[in-house]
Amino acid sequence: MTLLKAVRGTRDLLPPETELWNRVEATARRVFARYNFGEIRTPIFEDTQLFARGVGEETDIVSKEMYTWEDGERFNERKLIADWVKTNESDEPSRVQGGRVNIQGVPSFLAKLKEIGVQLQVWRGVNAGEEHLLSGHVELVSFRPSVSSDAIASLLKARDLGKSDPTGQIQQFPIRLRLVIPMSGAVNTWVDRKDVIVEPFEGKFFDSAQSLTLRPENTAGVVRAYLEHKLGESGLLQKLYYIGPQFRRERPQKGRYRQFWQIGAEVIGPPSAGSESPLRDAEVLEMLASFLDELGIAGWTLTLNSVGSSTDRPRYIAALREALQDKAPLMCVDCQRRAETNPLRVLDCKVPEDQPIIETLPRIADYLDDASEAHFAQVLAALDACGVKYEVNPRLVRGLDYYTRTTFEFTHGGLGAQNALLGGGRYDGLSEMLGGPKAPGIGFAIGLDRVVLTLQAQAEAAPRKPAPALADAFIAPLGESLNASALELARELRRQGLRIELGDGSFRLKKSFEIGNKLARSIVLYGEDEHASGILTVKNFATGEQTKIPRDQLAQALQRTGKM
RNA sequence: GCGGCUAUAGUUCAGCGGCAGAACGCCUGACUGUGGCUCAGGAUGUCGUGGGUUCGAUCCCCACUAGCCGCCCCA
Numbered sequence: 001m002t003l004l005k006a007v008r009g010t011r012d013l014l015p016p017e018t019e020l021w022n023r024v025e026a027t028a029r030r031v032f033a034r035y036n037f038g039e040i041r042t043p044i045f046e047d048t049q050l051f052a053r054g055v056g057e058e059t060d061i062v063s064k065e066m067y068t069w070e071d072g073e074r075f076n077e078r079k080l081i082a083d084w085v086k087t088n089e090s091d092e093p094s095r096v097q098g099g100r101v102n103i104q105g106v107p108s109f110l111a112k113l114k115e116i117g118v119q120l121q122v123w124r125g126v127n128a129g130e131e132h133l134l135s136g137h138v139e140l141v142s143f144r145p146s147v148s149s150d151a152i153a154s155l156l157k158a159r160d161l162g163k164s165d166p167t168g169q170i171q172q173f174p175i176r177l178r179l180v181i182p183m184s185g186a187v188n189t190w191v192d193r194k195d196v197i198v199e200p201f202e203g204k205f206f207d208s209a210q211s212l213t214l215r216p217e218n219t220a221g222v223v224r225a226y227l228e229h230k231l232g233e234s235g236l237l238q239k240l241y242y243i244g245p246q247f248r249r250e251r252p253q254k255g256r257y258r259q260f261w262q263i264g265a266e267v268i269g270p271p272s273a274g275s276e277s278p279l280r281d282a283e284v285l286e287m288l289a290s291f292l293d294e295l296g297i298a299g300w301t302l303t304l305n306s307v308g309s310s311t312d313r314p315r316y317i318a319a320l321r322e323a324l325q326d327k328a329p330l331m332c333v334d335c336q337r338r339a340e341t342n343p344l345r346v347l348d349c350k351v352p353e354d355q356p357i358i359e360t361l362p363r364i365a366d367y368l369d370d371a372s373e374a375h376f377a378q379v380l381a382a383l384d385a386c387g388v389k390y391e392v393n394p395r396l397v398r399g400l401d402y403y404t405r406t407t408f409e410f411t412h413g414g415l416g417a418q419n420a421l422l423g424g425g426r427y428d429g430l431s432e433m434l435g436g437p438k439a440p441g442i443g444f445a446i447g448l449d450r451v452v453l454t455l456q457a458q459a460e461a462a463p464r465k466p467a468p469a470l471a472d473a474f475i476a477p478l479g480e481s482l483n484a485s486a487l488e489l490a491r492e493l494r495r496q497g498l499r500i501e502l503g504d505g506s507f508r509l510k511k512s513f514e515i516g517n518k519l520a521r522s523i524v525l526y527g528e529d530e531h532a533s534g535i536l537t538v539k540n541f542a543t544g545e546q547t548k549i550p551r552d553q554l555a556q557a558l559q560r561t562g563k564m
Numbered sequence: 565g566c567g568g569c570u571a572u573a574g575u576u577c578a579g580c581g582g583c584a585g586a587a588c589g590c591c592u593g594a595c596u597g598u599g600g601c602u603c604a605g606g607a608u609g610u611c612g613u614g615g616g617u618u619c620g621a622u623c624c625c626c627a628c629u630a631g632c633c634g635c636c637c638c639a
Contacts, residue, residue, distance in 0.1 A: 059637095246639080250637065252632095253632075254633080255639085345636095418637095423638075450639060451639095476597095513599035527597065529597090541599070546598080
């Protein structure tokens with residue numbers, strides 16, 4: 001039996017690494033608290049519509065990277081029967097074959113069906129125009145009073161196959177399932193037109209309550225919660241932070257996982273609360289700089305830009321498209337594609353030859369209206385005033401549709417291709433996109449995985465690595481009869497705040513020492529003598545010093561060695 | 565999603581068309597209530613999975629899976 005493994009792009013976080021994760025999270029909580037942020041926890045999955053409307057239907061995240069499923073999906077027998085009746089009512093009886101499910105599709109699709117074990121009689125005919133038997137197994141289908149579970153399973157498989165069709169090949173040839181019941185006089189009693197409600201077939205045999213999606217980011221969820229709970233009605237600015245896993249189906253790489261962790265925060269509220277103020281932008285950026293500094297991340301770079309208001313941006317994109325009509329053919333193939341699909345991305349191109357051309361393209365700065373321009377200038381002025389270093393990069397663009405005005409990212413050189421530690425920006429129109437009142441906001445998401453990677457790389461480079469955390473003491477019961485009272489001793493010490501490892505009476509003393517030396521700073525011997533006298537034998541591993549300590553002074557003594 | 569590289573012991577990695585290897589770690593003993601150091605001994609294993617070539621495959625070929633690097637995208 002093959003061992004099951006964590007699925008692609010996911011991973012287990014084990015001690016002692018989790019200690020580092022906790023440190024980062026604790027630092028975030030501590031720093032954010034000083035700015036009066038409160039924690040919000042939103043669901044890990046949301047209605048798919050939330051992300052489609054918030055993040056943007058056309059973004060890569062929504063169009064190809066989300067984990068989406070139809071929740072509460074049920075096989076709809078009525079639809080299946082209705083479809084059968086509809087497609088077969090004009091068929092000549094002689095053309096109807098008994099007990100089979102016919103599936104039409106392209107050869108690769110049929111091969112796949114075979115591969116996953118769908119046992120059906122299958123002909124190829126769409127492309128080749130010839131009939132060719134690929135599999136001889138005949139699956140019987142009966143659907144009175146209900147469709148066989150095998151047939152349902154086959155439909156489910158075919159449906160999933162259609163969903164995961166990577167090349168779009170299958171979609172070009174829609175899956176057509178035709179259920180054919182045995183030819184006999186029984187037909188009319190099996191499916192009586194009067195008993196069946198014939199409805200137009202809508203192209204699916206499945207009904208679902210709603211489409212759900214594992215969150216690919218958390219801002220949309222926070223804004224949804226803000227609207228749902230009418231937090232704007234307080235008239236105050238809402239300052240919320242979150243820590244949690246996010247999900248995107250991308251190709252895994254170092255620093256990029258399919259389940260990844262983000263620490264993020266949002267400042268959002270009605271305009272009357274000052275949510276539009278450039279001071280909020282600067283304050284958030286200053287907080288992030290403090291967070292990274294306090295964590296001890298050296299060598300980060302803050303890059304920022306203004307992508308303009310929701311009216312500036314379309315104007316700019318139009319201008320960019322126009323300029324690219326002439327320029328794009330001179331650029332790399334990627335840029336030629338981007339010019340069509342997502343012109344803003346051309347600005348991100350890293351090909352050296354393209355750089356001079358990019359320099360000649362229109363700049364977003366020239367398309368900002370006066371208000372946006374002034375807003376950005378005030379953000380920069382506030383950053384200057386508090387001494388946070390930054391670079392303005394007029395080519396910095398963000399991939400999510402909801403960003404307006406200030407956008408930024410903090411990068412770190414040690415991360416390779418995935419060099420962004422965190423990213424964020426202002427989203428003045430998001431609330432309205434979700435059907436809410438005007439509620440400008442600014443937020444960011446820290447890539448926790450990447451921050452941890454950076455810290456680990458720094459620790460690796462450091463001349464002295466920190467020693468792994470040791471327990472204060474290892475309690476070694478000498479003999480299994482002492483196990484129970486050793487637990488009592490451990491409980492006593494632990495309740496006084498000590499970190500205790502408890503051995504086992506079956507261990508030979510030598511083994512207790514060996515294990516104790518690996519796990520703890522001191523060993524406490526708990527044998528018959530100690531049990532009777534209440535005077536315990538304690539040996540400090542570092543000094544080799546061995547002393548007798550009365551039980552009531554033990555905690556204090558171990559505390560003291562802890563500070564050594 | 566695309567391209568390249570990789571997959572052997574718990575870990576880091578050698579290796580070879582014909583008995584599966586090192587170092588570290590682990591276990592046992594020298595040493596029955598005293599660890600680290602030393603010495604002696606021991607066990608490591610589906611050689612990623614499935615096919616193919618071959619008398620014979622961990623090695624060569626193919627497919628798959630996973631990881632890493634780059635692209636894409638983003639945190």
